[in-house]
Amino acid sequence: MCSPRTAATRPRRSRAGFAKCARYVGEVLGKYHPHGDSSTYEALVHLAQPFSMRYPLIDGQGNFGSRDGDAPAAYRYTEARLSGYAGLMLAEIGEGTVDFVKNYDGKFEEPLLLPARLPFGLLNGSFGIPVGFSTRIPSHNLKEVAAAAAHVIRHPRAKLEDVLERMPGPDFPGGGQIISPPEEIRQAYETGRGSLVLKCKWEREQLARGQWRIVISELPHGVSVKQVSEEIEALANPKPGLGKKEVSQEQKRMKQFILDQIDQGGVRDESDRKSRLRLVIEPRSSRQNPEELMAALLVHTALETRYAVNLTWLGLDGLPETKGIVEVLREWGEFRVATVRRRTQFRLDRCEERLHIVEGRLKAYAKIDEIIKLIRSSEDQAEAKHKLREKFRFTERQAEDIVNLRLGQLTRLDGAKLNEERKALEAERKGLKLLLGDEKELKKLVVSELQEDAKKYGDERRTLIKTAERAQLEVSVLEEPVTVILSQKGWIRARSGHGVDLSTLTFKDGDALLQTLECKTTDPVIVLAASGKTFTVDAAAIPSGRGDGAPVNTLVNSSSGDIVWMASGAPAQPLLVSSSAGLGFVCKLGDLVTKTRQGKDFMKVDEGAQARPPVKFSEGKFVAALSSDSRLLVFPLDEVPERPNGGVGVQLLSLPEGISLASLAVTDGKSLVVSGIKRKNRAVATLDAKQLAEHIGRRAQRGRLADVGFRPDKLGE
Template sequence: MKDVIDINTPDLFEQLEVLPDEDMALAGHPPEPPESPPEPPAAEPPQDDLADYAKAAYLAYAMAVSKSRAIPDVRDGQKPVQRRILYAMREMGNEWDKPHKKSARIVGDVIGKYHPHGDSAVYEAAVRMAQDFSLRYPLIDGQGNFGSLDGDSAAAMRYTEVRLTPIAQLLLGELDHGTVAFRQNYDGSFEEPVVLPARLPFLLLNGASGIGVGIATEVPPHNLREVCEVAATMIESPSFTEAQMLDMIPGPDFPGGGQILSSPQEIRNAYTSGRGSIAVRARYVFEEMARGQWQLVITELPPGASAAKVLSEIETLTNPQPKLGKKAVDQGQMQTKTLLLSLLDTARDESDKEQSVRIVFGPKSSRIDRDEFARTLLAYTSLETTVSFNLVQVGLDGNPMQKSLFTIFSEWCQFRIATVEKRLGHRLGKVNDRVHILEGRHIVFLNIDEVIRLIRESDEPKPALIARYSLSERQADDILEIRLRQLSRLEGIKIEQEIAELMKERSKLESLLASPARMKSLVAREIREDTKKFGDDRRTLIQPERRASLSEAAVLDEPVTVILSEKGWLRQRQGHGIDLATLSFKEGDKLFVAIECRSPDAVLLLGSDGRAYTITASQIPGGKGDGVPAGSVVGLQPGTKIVSMMTGQQEDQVLLSNSGGYGFVATIADMASRQKGGKLLMTLEEGEQVLPPVKMQKGVPRYVACVSSSDKLLVFPLGEVKQMPKGRGVILMGLEKGDSLKLVGVFEDTLMLKGVRRGRTIDEVPQFEVAKRARKGKPVNLKIEALHTSKVSS
């Protein structure tokens, strides 16, 4: 059911709207009363349509869960449970300037009136809204234990107390001004707002995270000043573009700070597509100590990391346990343990009330390279992590959809303009109603004696007043209920003054409502006023850098010998000068190649399919066993064999060739790959095989020797071979039909052939002439088995 979970399927939401009443029922709300008598219920679907019926019912359920629980609304940035908590607290008078109230009282009010679910779900949502390390701008002011960054849970709701924060007024302050619609709660006994009249885009300020049915959202938090300036500018300027927005929003701003490592283009791509990820790193400093000592101190953590988690990871790495199903710790775990213990001396958490994050790492020696020390800790722990973007929210059309950041801003600005328009319209209605009442009172004031006489002498004073002074029923009722002291001369003056002030206000409101430009200017001005009141500085540093990878992290530098068997079993042994004759192999297997290197060196493996694989020598399992299949440490394709193994400097050159007679020169850097699946280095035609590559010394003049399967020899200058990073290459030797290239070598001045002649194995220095590349070569009276060259590194 792939189309069920693809939120970008064009007709998904049209299908979801097939069952709106079921949608509302699942969301915890009764369906709206029909405008006309309902149609009789449809008959049960025929058996042939059961799949379609199940699909429609499932999609309706998915929509209901997403809208009523998991996905926030673009207008106020809240999920339904959060919206109901805030509204219930406001209705109870639990404002920021009032005393705290017990959390249990709030939770009880929410589940009893608006949210008929478990109390733990409501309390957990309230706790998160009070945590300053979870929300960039907390909406609840908590008193008591509301958990910690280390993952400690909050105290029970009977022990904690809450009230709204001042910034929460930006969500709730305009509820009584006719700005949003209300609907009945789940049992019809109360009303609740469909959405809160947010004065700022809280979806982007605090972010959101949630998983629905087939839909998930992950919106990172942002800085209030940056977000509000974009919103205000977009409202003021009809020509505001996405490029301008991206220039004004450099990236997320997390509650815990940290450093964003991703490039501006990566961040822009995530904002533009609505999906992506960025790398975030902890921020740290090196503190100098006595006698030249130093220590690394973590001061800010990326999202999802905590001091307890980092120290737990360090403990796991330095005291490894066997993996599931294994009896002993493997070689990789032991190497990591050895590495960390060779660098790290102490690790402790010194966080307190004054410093919410302070994790201290002490090195084994002050002579350890500081950058290497930090890079190793970042690579092996959650001090460096990835933050996902998935900008899914319930849009203005009521459907959850993944949208770009520009679209989110655009929809919120539309909502805000419409909200202010409703607020002004509501206020205009209030002003007109008050003016209407005061005009009636003014008539009474001007004719007070006659009005009193009329009321005294008439059996039905209301109709008499209406007939005599052309009053409305509303004005007549107000006059009959007015107190006599309100008819004094002083009150008459106040009435005239109030009418004058209200007329000015009415004129201003009508002018604003009649001018979209003035309306937008008012909205932008209010946004900037709120920015001045609640804005703060950015916490997260945006400074692109390379991520610390395990392959680049420090490893224990020691001599090792890497051994590869003919059947592809790979292992390493510590030290150089190992007696290869003492090595044991599985039955039917034997040594293929062994190279001496250092543990941090990159080892290159060339597969028979033309792909090159890279692995660090330290990552190859050690010990005295038979090793592991090469396919378990690199991503070999099925049926692929390793034809060569080498190591070297990045600039070292290698001659690559295949049995089809083609080849080219590449560097070690060209062959290297960070992917486990390697990189395609050589392009092969059907039936062609990769020949063992030849590593060459740089700067020494050479020739290339090619031997065909028919024992023809061709020698030509190496300079005629093209250097390229990958591909098929150029023709090295012209081959006749049915012939193939068998051996390739390079040499400086002396070439020796090893082969068989008349049943005897001999070594021979042949007479040759230097020809041009791509020739067919000349026959040699020898069945050639190998090439021996001088001054060529193997």
């Protein structure tokens, strides 16, 4: 948006000649804004860029930068003038429409606001991060905004549906397409906050001999050709992520896909200053599917992106607030009506002042000879004015005008013109008083001016609003059995088939087997970290072969934390999740699934503790909990709450300081397998119903020592 300080230094006539930008920067610094020249020039450049402003307020001459991020020339080389749209903001500034205040040193005046004839906050949008809040307002179409504003002025109780019927959504300078459903657009305009999905416009251009190429003619707002080209290059030549030594398997697959789809050097920018944007993508083969290629590019580049909407404004009270679009238009309508009322009062005062002068001249015209004689007999102008007021009852202002009147204005023709002017002024005064005395007439005038401005300055919509699904890259995977192998240090790999001979597995020095999982290549594999965070990896994405595999944190965006468990199966599979601190809850396997590489914090684990492998169960009425000091507690399963969204959990077993939860199991209360170490060998015992009954209690109790002839450390088979 154009600040009053910057606009106050520019030529009042919108089509004045060009002048050096250095002149405007100097005037702003000297008169209104005693800060750095770079911020002032950047604001001027932004207002002149047609790819940044939907309706540029400045006509620039010279290099004003490009949407690819090229810097503008220095202000000593460029020239500027106000555009026609700027007249809509400044045309009425000299008609008493806004208040003026002294500048920083009190030598000049600057307007507090600009008397805009249209809501430029919506036309060109705005973005910024002031102290304590932020704003991001998209640009809109002039015709649509004028129609919506006129409707709200006519109907102060207008509903959101009425506004959206006239102004269906943003209209960006570079066009593009909004594919968000109407519900998302409505929510953004209703609450003042939301997110819209923007997509590029592309077409398949047919060439000779069955060849074709993809031509992108419009990009989402804020996206440049240079940015898209760099993103495609990054897909074709990926680099390891921060803290990683090598690229991930997903990056390798995407690299191969891009190299198979796009010819070397097949991304070209054919845009120029005269034509519109043109980004050409040449396929490697004409037999390829353009839809599949574009789906991959839309998913992995800014050709499809989200635009955050934050309608935070300074209201009529001068305070920032996030407002819905109807309230924004209503407040602007009140401001515009007040501005037109002040303009009308100013014009009425000027009309009455001129009428007063004309009436004095007509009165003098009738007695011109006596007046000339009286003036000639006076010693000076002050005496002449005094005699005119005494003898002919002129006012001070009329006497001043008559004394300063040129003799050439006393002809018969001028007398007739004065009569015509008096009639016109009286008619104008009557109309102005009618406006000031009738609020409805004043609103009608505002609406009619909006319609005139829309007709004169409006243009057609550039951004297409058409609901569509977000692009998805579907990679066909052959369904085959696979065994996933997880090591204690977090290395993961896959072997084809089930029933893998574990004795043939090898690991790095100091590493060993933690868990194996039999599933299919089409299944998602859920991984639980010691921190309580879960991740989801496609089984097909896990490296296969006879090697050691790859660390799990190269497949997902995880830290170097230990991986304690992995699983795959029916989403409805019940789980008993716990931590070494003795906290736990019940959930389903599907609750742990994540949609992004970042994963999600599912279980909150206390400092010094870690998540434990969850326990799968289908039947059972009791939970058996074993502490590291061999105390066993059995309590009803229904005492453990179900928490599908995860969290901290409840205390399962009371643990003194230094003691942790060693093992968990779900049992039917009739038998329970217990294992541990006896004389350096692994020993197993089975507790029957009578023995288990001695350990039954309530959740969060201490439990009793498990007397099985050895020190137990694991429950269940």
